[in-house]
Amino acid sequence: MVRDVNEILRDTIAIAEEQVEAARSLDAAALTESTGFREHLLVELEQAVNERKELAGAGPLPLDTEELVFQLAELDTRLETLLGIGITTIEKLRGTSDPDTYTFEGRLKRSTP
Amino acid sequence: MSLISSLNTAASGLRVASQGINVTSHNVTNATTEGYSRRSLRVETALPSTKGGFGIGNGANPTGAKRSADLFVNRRLVDAIGDESRTASHYQTLRTVEASFDDVSADGPGSLLSQFFDSLSRLTQDPSDGSLREEVLSQGTRFTEGIQKVAADLQTGRLSIYEELEQTISEINNRLAQVADFNAAITASTSEMGAGDFMDKRDQIIHELADEFGFTAVFNGDGSAQVSIGGHAAVTGAEHRELEVQQTAAGVAQVDLQTGTGSVDITSEIGGYFGGRLDAQTDIVSFESDLNDFVDTLATAFNTQHAAGFDQAGAPGGDFFTFTAGSEAATFSLDATLAADSSLIAAAGAATASAGDGANLESLIGIESTNLYAGGTQDATQALGAVYASVGRAVATAEMENNTASVTLDDLSALRDAASGVDLDQEAADLLAWQASYQASARVVTTTNQMLAELMEIVR
Numbered sequence: 366m367v368r369d370v371n372e373i374l375r376d377t378i379a380i381a382e383e384q385v386e387a388a389r390s391l392d393a394a395a396l397t398e399s400t401g402f403r404e405h406l407l408v409e410l411e412q413a414v415n416e417r418k419e420l421a422g423a424g425p426l427p428l429d430t431e432e433l434v435f436q437l438a439e440l441d442t443r444l445e446t447l448l449g450i451g452i453t454t455i456e457k458l459r460g461t462s463d464p465d466t467y468t469f470e471g472r473l474k475r476s477t478p
Numbered sequence: 479m480s481l482i483s484s485l486n487t488a489a490s491g492l493r494v495a496s497q498g499i500n501v502t503s504h505n506v507t508n509a510t511t512e513g514y515s516r517r518s519l520r521v522e523t524a525l526p527s528t529k530g531g532f533g534i535g536n537g538a539n540p541t542g543a544k545r546s547a548d549l550f551v552n553r554r555l556v557d558a559i560g561d562e563s564r565t566a567s568h569y570q571t572l573r574t575v576e577a578s579f580d581d582v583s584a585d586g587p588g589s590l591l592s593q594f595f596d597s598l599s600r601l602t603q604d605p606s607d608g609s610l611r612e613e614v615l616s617q618g619t620r621f622t623e624g625i626q627k628v629a630a631d632l633q634t635g636r637l638s639i640y641e642e643l644e645q646t647i648s649e650i651n652n653r654l655a656q657v658a659d660f661n662a663a664i665t666a667s668t669s670e671m672g673a674g675d676f677m678d679k680r681d682q683i684i685h686e687l688a689d690e691f692g693f694t695a696v697f698n699g700d701g702s703a704q705v706s707i708g709g710h711a712a713v714t715g716a717e718h719r720e721l722e723v724q725q726t727a728a729g730v731a732q733v734d735l736q737t738g739t740g741s742v743d744i745t746s747e748i749g750g751y752f753g754g755r756l757d758a759q760t761d762i763v764s765f766e767s768d769l770n771d772f773v774d775t776l777a778t779a780f781n782t783q784h785a786a787g788f789d790q791a792g793a794p795g796g797d798f799f800t801f802t803a804g805s806e807a808a809t810f811s812l813d814a815t816l817a818a819d820s821s822l823i824a825a826a827g828a829a830t831a832s833a834g835d836g837a838n839l840e841s842l843i844g845i846e847s848t849n850l851y852a853g854g855t856q857d858a859t860q861a862l863g864a865v866y867a868s869v870g871r872a873v874a875t876a877e878m879e880n881n882t883a884s885v886t887l888d889d890l891s892a893l894r895d896a897a898s899g900v901d902l903d904q905e906a907a908d909l910l911a912w913q914a915s916y917q918a919s920a921r922v923v924t925t926t927n928q929m930l931a932e933l934m935e936i937v938r
Contacts, residue, residue, distance in 0.1 A: 370933070388919065393915040394911075394915075397918065403922050407925060410926075411929060434934060437926070441926060444919070448919055452920065
């Protein structure tokens with residue numbers, strides 16, 4: 366039994382808020398946990414969307430669903446920004462992990478810092 | 479949420495991340511700094527805005543860097559550093575003194591004592607023999623010089639403690655003033671990171687004060703530290719008191735703490751390196767006293783017996799040894815007149831005795847084995863051996879105390895490092911965990927966006 370798209374979207378929004386909070390506070394453990402929940406919801410959403418596809422001819426997407434989609438998209442924009450900052454700063458701290466290598470032409474290809 | 483709000487939220491994330499970089503960089507940079515305590519980032523959620531009955535998140539704010547330190551361990555560590563330093567310097571100083579009490583070689587006072595009495599025994603074979611008489615004087619001089627050398631070494635060791643204290647006291651006073659200055663800076667600081675750095679530097683100075691002088695510290699709720707010695711406060715808040723050192727009439731060092739009403743003698747309260755040096759000073763004074771008693775008893779008994787005999791001219795014997803009361807060992811020597819004329823050795827038992835009479839020599843030789851010392855329970859060899867044994871016992875005790883203090887200090891240092899030390903592996907592991915977690919979340923967000931786009935596409 367596949368749940369309603371709106372229900373899944375509301376749960377996803379709640380989890381996305383937890384992700385934002387975890388990303389802000391550099392809490393890697395909480396971020397990993399909430400992302401795990403999000404992955405389960407994503408599978409469920411995919412099933413719901415596929416089911417929705419089959420019924421696409423039934424009419425336009427309800428307004429409340431559309432509103433939830435925009436809400437989630439806005440949260441994800443914030444989350445991506447935070448994650449982008451986090452990844453950039455961590456990479457700066459760690460430096461490059463790629464070793465220098467030789468190309469087929471025999472030239473040394475230096476890793477980018 | 480407006481675009482501006484989103485930017486503000488993202489900016490708060492940037493502040494958190496950049497503070498995270500600062501804290502981690504600070505930890506990594508100071509990983510090898512002695513006394514540094516690890517920092518961890520403290521983050522609080524920003525108060526949300528309310529719009530149309532909905533709460534809109536405003537991100538997070540870094541509120542400071544928490545200093546990882548265990549106050550109980552820190553305080554015990556201060557005490558342990560002082561104890562270890564005290565026992566180590568006590569042991570090292572006594573080891574130096576012990577080297578002067580070399581009784582294994584032929585030049586040690588114990589051997590020289592035996593050789594002196596042996597020369598007297600050889601003189602009994604022919605008391606009129608000038609060369610044998612000269613040998614007695616020669617061996618007597620060697621014996622007294624051997625005792626003088628030990629006494630001089632002890633005196634040098636004792637005086638070096640005063641001289642070292644005199645040279646160091648102004649440095650100690652400077653450090654007390656620095657602790658007071660840091661206390662003022664810490665209580666006035668509005669930045670947790672800045673106050674933490676002041677605390678680390680101040681605690682390092684306190685550790686040095688504990689290490690050198692045995693100062694103890696109490697850390698107050700406002701971050702300031704009270705430094706004291708033997709119950710007397712040396713630093714309270716932003717105020718400090720100065721130390722002074724002087725040499726007493728007995729030639730020992732005395733340290734005074736200046737107070738508002740005068741000064742108080744804190745010599746017996748001093749711990750740390752100088753506490754050990756002062757412990758050694760007490761031991762050295764005791765060794766000097768034992769050696770002086772030995773010389774006084776031996777020389778007095780020998781002179782008395784020597785006065786009962788007669789020299790080669792038939793005159794009563796004069797003093798054989800001389801010394802000055804109060805510094806018997808340091809001034810122990812042969813009588814100058816006797817040393818210049820071996821015929822003055824009163825070997826004969828009577829004024830009219832023949833040239834070969836050595837009756838008084840037998841009595842003089844008997845002094846070596848007569849129980850004149852330790853309340854009539856020890857002879858000369860045993861008494862000198864007892865002085866040596868007391869040095870050996872003191873060295874062994876000091877070594878044992880130093881070993882015990884070292885083990886305690888090692889244990890507490892390990893505890894401190896566990897609570898406060900920067901573990902580079904841990905810092906690297908934290909970074910890896912953040913990176914893995916952030917990248918995984920970013921991938922999921924991208925997939926979600928694709929899914930939502932697909933959902934929106936259905937209805938277009």
